Amino acid sequence: MSKINTVIIDDEPLAREIVKAYLKNFPEIEIAAECDNGFQGIKAINEFKPDLIFLDVQMPKINGFEMLELLEELPVVIFTTAYDQYALKAFEANAADYLLKPFSEERFSEAISKASFFLADKKRNEETLGNVFEQMDKKKEFLERVVVKNGPRIHIIPADKISFIEAQDDYVMINTAEGRFLKQKTMKFFEDHLNPEEFIRIHRSFLVRLSEIKQIELFEKETYRVQTSGGKFLPVSKSGYSRLKEIFQ
Amino acid sequence: MSNPLLILRNFLFYLFIWITVGVIHILFLYNSASLSLKDSISDSIVFNIVYMGLGLGLWYPVKFLSIENRSSSRFALQHVLAALSTSVLWLGLSALILLVVLNPGRELDSFLMRTAGWRILIGVMLYVIIASFYYLYIFYNSYNEKLIKESELKSYAREAELKSLKYQINPHFLFNSLNSISSLTLTDPSKAREMTIKLSEYMRMTLSESEKQFHNLSEEIKNVRLYLDIEKVRFGSKFEYVEELASSSSGVMIPPMILQPLLENAIKYGVYESLEKVIIKLSCQKENNYLKISVENNYDQEAVSPSGEKIGLKNILNRLSLVYHQDNLLVVDNRDGIFKVNIFIPLGES
Numbered sequence: 024m025s026k027i028n029t030v031i032i033d034d035e036p037l038a039r040e041i042v043k044a045y046l047k048n049f050p051e052i053e054i055a056a057e058c059d060n061g062f063q064g065i066k067a068i069n070e071f072k073p074d075l076i077f078l079d080v081q082m083p084k085i086n087g088f089e090m091l092e093l094l095e096e097l098p099v100v101i102f103t104t105a106y107d108q109y110a111l112k113a114f115e116a117n118a119a120d121y122l123l124k125p126f127s128e129e130r131f132s133e134a135i136s137k138a139s140f141f142l143a144d145k146k147r148n149e150e151t152l153g154n155v156f157e158q159m160d161k162k163k164e165f166l167e168r169v170v171v172k173n174g175p176r177i178h179i180i181p182a183d184k185i186s187f188i189e190a191q192d193d194y195v196m197i198n199t200a201e202g203r204f205l206k207q208k209t210m211k212f213f214e215d216h217l218n219p220e221e222f223i224r225i226h227r228s229f230l231v232r233l234s235e236i237k238q239i240e241l242f243e244k245e246t247y248r249v250q251t252s253g254g255k256f257l258p259v260s261k262s263g264y265s266r267l268k269e270i271f272q
Numbered sequence: 273m274s275n276p277l278l279i280l281r282n283f284l285f286y287l288f289i290w291i292t293v294g295v296i297h298i299l300f301l302y303n304s305a306s307l308s309l310k311d312s313i314s315d316s317i318v319f320n321i322v323y324m325g326l327g328l329g330l331w332y333p334v335k336f337l338s339i340e341n342r343s344s345s346r347f348a349l350q351h352v353l354a355a356l357s358t359s360v361l362w363l364g365l366s367a368l369i370l371l372v373v374l375n376p377g378r379e380l381d382s383f384l385m386r387t388a389g390w391r392i393l394i395g396v397m398l399y400v401i402i403a404s405f406y407y408l409y410i411f412y413n414s415y416n417e418k419l420i421k422e423s424e425l426k427s428y429a430r431e432a433e434l435k436s437l438k439y440q441i442n443p444h445f446l447f448n449s450l451n452s453i454s455s456l457t458l459t460d461p462s463k464a465r466e467m468t469i470k471l472s473e474y475m476r477m478t479l480s481e482s483e484k485q486f487h488n489l490s491e492e493i494k495n496v497r498l499y500l501d502i503e504k505v506r507f508g509s510k511f512e513y514v515e516e517l518a519s520s521s522s523g524v525m526i527p528p529m530i531l532q533p534l535l536e537n538a539i540k541y542g543v544y545e546s547l548e549k550v551i552i553k554l555s556c557q558k559e560n561n562y563l564k565i566s567v568e569n570n571y572d573q574e575a576v577s578p579s580g581e582k583i584g585l586k587n588i589l590n591r592l593s594l595v596y597h598q599d600n601l602l603v604v605d606n607r608d609g610i611f612k613v614n615i616f617i618p619l620g621e622s
Contacts, residue, residue: 034507034510034544035506035508037452037455037508038452040455041454041458044455044459081544083544083547083572084545084572124447124448125451125454179574
């Protein structure tokens with residue numbers, strides 16, 4: 024039987040310690056790396072290509088979910104978290120398993136056997152993790168930041184730094200004063216998850232921060248465009264115009 | 273507080289009383305002093321309208337001569353002087369208007385001369401009545417205000433108590449700590465025992481201290497240390513705690529659990545969000561008439577802080593202003609990646 028490679032990602036040393044201690048009962052699982060934050064986690068996962076990871080949710084700078092978002096290939100995930108039931112409910116049915124801190128050895132073994140089902144069926148794993156993202160998106164009220172991976176660099180963009188978002192095929196271009204960042208997400212996602220008091224969809228392909236709107240002007244007959252404070256012109260659709268009117272009147 | 277008689281409803285009442293007084297005045301002069309009807313009416317109108325005006329002005333000496341700020345003999349003397357001068361002013365002004373403007377017959381003229389003494393007396397009497405009304409009004413108002421403040425304070429105390437109770441069962445802190453203990457039972461049982469004891473002590477402390485209105489600064493610091501000890505076990509070398517306490521400050525009484533949220537913030541926004549080591553510094557020293565307590569920590573300026581940071585600070589500010597009746601007792605100083613909160617506790621009060 025081939026060994027199962029694993030990476031433990033948790034910012035608390037003692038929390039990693041107990042996972043390591045429980046893993047002693049599973050000689051087939053080999054610990055490739057231990058990481059105390061999400062950045063290290065991404066590096067280790069890309070380097071060691073683990074089959075399974077233990078992942079804490081709350082960590083500095085980027086949390087567990089955001090870290091997964093930035094991975095190209097998803098390993099089987101067991102979440103370890105102290106979060107309360109509400110947060111847990113969101114992904115209850117979806118991750119390979121979650122361990123609610125503090126967890127018992129029996130509970131840990133259970134998680135490992137659940138994970139081995141997923142290990143046997145990689146495709147299923149990817150599908151269910153896709154669901155995890157959708158579910159966890161629901162639990163958040165509004166996005167506070169967006170993480171974008173650009174080659175080896177990870178950008179953390181605070182939501183309040185975004186000036187507008189532009190659709191580009193399967194991607195969106197996030198425009199900020201500091202630069203433009205390409206991310207694989209839909210416009211719908213941002214429309215749903217950015218605070219509607221701050222952002223407005225003015226066009227099928229454009230979502231703009233209200234405070235960025237410098238003026239709304241007539242472009243051709245009955246078509247309008249918005250000028251941003253950065254000097255860009257963005258098209259306004261009919262429905263976009265009526266939304267704008269509602270706000271500025 | 274502005275003149276209560278200038279509120280429309282009160283003013284109409286004031287006017288009504290003066291009209292009544294005026295009518296009695298006319299009847300009295302006409303019947304008992306056997307003045308002509310015309311003279312009785314002019315006398316009544318002028319004297320009463322003038323005092324009505326002066327009465328409105330009496331609000332200002334009353335407001336200025338507040339009972340609390342002066343010795344009682346000085347207070348009485350000032351009022352006697354004010355009453356006499358108001359009376360004289362009343363008599364002089366009214367007589368002037370009557371004699372010069374209306375130019376009545378000899379009869380009223382001599383009547384005025386005869387009754388001058390009486391009128392001064394009546395003026396003083398009116399002064400007493402109106403001033404008493406103003407004092408009653410001020411007293412009633414401040415009494416009401418005190419009642420409102422008191423009930424506010426009570427509800428706030430309850431709320432704070434509730435919050436600190438909630439704090440104890442903060443699931444995140446508690447479960448993570450229990451997870452650390454669970455881990456330590458495998459790797460370092462004696463440390464696990466130590467942490468269990470600390471956690472219990474901490475919880476007991478928050479439970480008992482939160483019921484008091486004040487406690488010693490040293491009690492508060494003991495609690496802070498316990499809390500940070502527990503977090504230290506969890507976060508290892510990710511943060512360091514430094515204390516700078518002036519020895520004279522330990523006996524000062526402060527509201528319990530007032531520092532707790534500050535250290536919680538330092539952990540939550542400093543330690544939790546940073547990849548670098550965070551230094552949390554607590555310093556206390558006396559400054560002028562205050563005990564200045566500062567909590568500061570470095571933080572990662574690039575980290576996007578989770579929302580809700582302001583509420584904890586606002587709660588502290590509210591509590592301080594309710595306890596000490598001053599709303600400038602919390603000052604935040606946030607620059608160059610150092611977040612510092614200063615709390616000022618007025619000395620000689622508890």
